[in-house]
Amino acid sequence: MRIGELAEASSTTTKTLRFYEEAGLLPAPNRTASGYRDYDPDVVARLNFIRRSRTAGLSLAQIREVLDIRDSGSAPCQHVHELLEDRLAGLDRQIAELQALRATVAQLRDAATSVEPADCDPVLVCRYL
Amino acid sequence: MRIGELAEASSTTTKTLRFYEEAGLLPAPNRTASGYRDYDPDVVARLNFIRRSRTAGLSLAQIREVLDIRDSGSAPCQHVHELLEDRLAGLDRQIAELQALRATVAQLRDAATSVEPADCDPVLVCRYL
DNA sequence: CTGGACCTTCCAGTGCAGGGGAAGGTCAAG
DNA sequence: CTTGACCTTCCCCTGCACTGGAAGGTCCAG
Numbered sequence: 001m002r003i004g005e006l007a008e009a010s011s012t013t014t015k016t017l018r019f020y021e022e023a024g025l026l027p028a029p030n031r032t033a034s035g036y037r038d039y040d041p042d043v044v045a046r047l048n049f050i051r052r053s054r055t056a057g058l059s060l061a062q063i064r065e066v067l068d069i070r071d072s073g074s075a076p077c078q079h080v081h082e083l084l085e086d087r088l089a090g091l092d093r094q095i096a097e098l099q100a101l102r103a104t105v106a107q108l109r110d111a112a113t114s115v116e117p118a119d120c121d122p123v124l125v126c127r128y129l
Numbered sequence: 130m131r132i133g134e135l136a137e138a139s140s141t142t143t144k145t146l147r148f149y150e151e152a153g154l155l156p157a158p159n160r161t162a163s164g165y166r167d168y169d170p171d172v173v174a175r176l177n178f179i180r181r182s183r184t185a186g187l188s189l190a191q192i193r194e195v196l197d198i199r200d201s202g203s204a205p206c207q208h209v210h211e212l213l214e215d216r217l218a219g220l221d222r223q224i225a226e227l228q229a230l231r232a233t234v235a236q237l238r239d240a241a242t243s244v245e246p247a248d249c250d251p252v253l254v255c256r257y258l
Numbered sequence: 259c260t261g262g263a264c265c266t267t268c269c270a271g272t273g274c275a276g277g278g279g280a281a282g283g284t285c286a287a288g
Numbered sequence: 289c290t291t292g293a294c295c296t297t298c299c300c301c302t303g304c305a306c307t308g309g310a311a312g313g314t315c316c317a318g
Contacts, residue, residue, distance in 0.1 A: 004264065014265085015307060023305090034314055036265055052258050056234055060305070066258075070251060077241065080255050084238035091231045095224060102220045105185055109213035112206065122199060126209050129181050129195075133294065143295085148276055163284055165295055189275070 006039045010047035017047075025050060025064055027071075057087055135168045139176035146176075154179060154193055156200075186216055 003014045010017075020026045026046065030038045046067070053063045062083055069076035108129060120126060132143045139146075149155045155175065158166045175196070182192045191212055198205035237258060249255060 002265075013307085016305085018267095019306060032265095032314095034265085036314080049255065049258060054305095056237060056258065057230055066255060070255070075249050076255055077249065080258060081238065081241045084234055084241055088231065088234050088238055091227055091234060095227050095231065098220055098224050098227065101186055102217065102224065105213055105217050105220060108185060109210065109217055112210045112213055120204050120206065126178065126195060126199070126205055129178060129185065129209060131295075142277085144277060145275085147297095152275090161284095163295085165284080183275095 001039045001041060003037045003039070006043060006047075009041075009044050010051070012047065012051075020047075020050070020060075023060055023064070025060060025067060056084075057091070058083060130168045130170060132166045132168070135172060135176075138170075138173050139180070141176065141180075149176075149179070149189075152189055152193070154189060154196060185213075186220070187212060 001009070003017055007014045007017055017026065021028060026043065029040070029043070032038050049067075050063055053066070054060075066076045066080055066083070069079055112129075130138070132146055136143045136146055146155065150157060155172060158168045158172070161167050178196075179192055182195070183189075195205045195209055195212070198208055241258075
């Protein structure tokens with residue numbers, strides 16, 4: 001199939017497909033006599049995997065690791081499990097940070113609710129921040 | 130004071146100070162006869178404000194809005210209050226998204242805990258993702 | 259044979275907040 | 289008078305995942 005068809009079948013763009021090839025996520029496809037990329041329909045499944053992984057918040061570099069393991073002939077199960085553990089830990093850290101920040105911002109907002117411009121020193125710009 | 134002293138006094142770098150000037154966050158300072166920037170010590174307070182605002186997660190563009198209001202002679206209280214409200218709403222949205230993602234990733238990880246490489250179709254790369 | 263849809267490569271830009279480093283000027287100490 | 293620390297402007301680079309566009313080749317219908 002041609003790149004446009006693959007883009008449609010995988011709900012992405014031709015730009016992204018060429019970019020993924022360049023980034024090592026997709027193998028270089030066969031070419032027609034005139035130089036057009038000619039994809040194996042299996043690539044759709046690979047792109048679906050990439051999309052699911054992106055949805056889970058994995059980076060292209062991490063996805064490439066998994067693909068490389070699979071392409072080397074091994075099952076990437078173990079690595080995928082580790083990646084998911086790491087991602088989970090990262091999410092927990094990120095959520096905790098945002099919640100702490102949320103508490104800080106909520107305090108600032110509360111302080112700024114009773115606005116007293118007269119008390120503000122122009123040099124400090126704003127005493128509520 | 131020279132740019133190096135100001136950088137030290139405000140715990141930042143000369144690079145950042147020139148960048149802030151370029152970005153319209155700091156007014157262009159006086160120059161010495163030889164062209165060196167010669168800052169008013171008041172700028173330290175302004176930089177502290179910028180740092181506090183950054184800590185609250187405001188973008189340089191948002192901070193510049195506040196500074197522009199202050200520099201135009203008005204008190205930016207009202208605008209700051211709105212910014213903080215918006216920031217809070219944004220944080221709540223972001224936290225909710227991350228928590229939903231966390232739940233998804235946790236499910237994936239649980240599924241991937243009992244690893245059965247034999248069940249994985251290489252074309253799908255990994256049936257747990 | 260012409261038009262339009264598709265394809266190719268290559269280069270550059272997006273947003274964010276700076277950082278790196280070159281080439282050259284300035285200032286104070288020794 | 290030289291050394292070294294500091295300053296100036298200038299332009300490019302970083303990370304991330306693409307996106308836009310130019311210049312040109314290919315394929316098929318009418």
